[in-house]
Amino acid sequence: MATHELFHTIHQLSRELTKLINQTLQPFGLYSAQWAVLFVLKEEGSMSQSDLCEYLAVEAPPMTRTIQRLIKQDYVRYTQGADKRVKMIHLTEKAETAYPEWEQAVLSANEKLLAGMPDEKRIVMQTLLASWLGTLKGVSHE
Amino acid sequence: MATHELFHTIHQLSRELTKLINQTLQPFGLYSAQWAVLFVLKEEGSMSQSDLCEYLAVEAPPMTRTIQRLIKQDYVRYTQGADKRVKMIHLTEKAETAYPEWEQAVLSANEKLLAGMPDEKRIVMQTLLASWLGTLKGVSHE
């Protein structure tokens, strides 16, 4: 039973997807981790940094770094909430303006990545993977 | 069509799997990337570094680093081939001796990671993922 093959396939897929998304974003000076944040902020509006972490299932330190880079590029800003510990993150005008172009590039890349995969298969896969991830997250908390 | 959700699930799975394998290997002072190399060398015997790269679908520089760490721990050694550019990598006695213990730990971890996943589903998933990866690798070469 070659379980390691399954794991290896998943790692490779993850790397391959990131690589191709990064290639897509390169003309805009963005990277995949930044795009994930921009995407969530566009969907959800203003969010605290820890909410972003939870949403994207990432620890706090990588999020700090990603946001600092986005701030440097003036795509994101924060405002202090009533709770002075919290940084509420939101998109800048500059990001809102550029967003549609980014989105179109990413959407068309996604399409290419899934070309030749019938919706039916995609949904089966997504369902299986999501349920597996769910049980895994349980395992690690024991 | 939430394709980003599928991608996000795969990234998370990849990270979660690595995390749990690293936890399993920690008592032995090993990391997942090192284990992958040790496993292949055990299966295949002596291999050149570039063959290892190809087999594990990893670029040369990470492989150099992983092997250098394994050499430092005296789990691996290289001998120069007829072609002086090539380094043939092989396990040391020390690694051969310790291997069964490592293997058992990893196998039992793998079982835990797949607990609750019927073989049938696992195979469907593996098949879908592998065929997707295959087409993806084609896309990036265009």
Place this chain on the structure above:
DNA sequence: GTAAAATAGTTACCTGAGTAACTAATTGGG
């Protein structure tokens, strides 16, 4: 037979993510 192209590995530097240890602010218990 030698100069150019290809190949194996390394070095330097980058993204992405993790843990541990820290600071600053807030909440709760006595």
Place this chain on the structure above:
DNA sequence: CCCAATTAGTTACTCAGGTAACTATTTTAC
């Protein structure tokens, strides 16, 4: 009310992977 515990975020350091540029060999082509 005030001190302890918790929470939000940062800093420092690590692993895993990637690209670009390099060295040292080996092939290939002329």
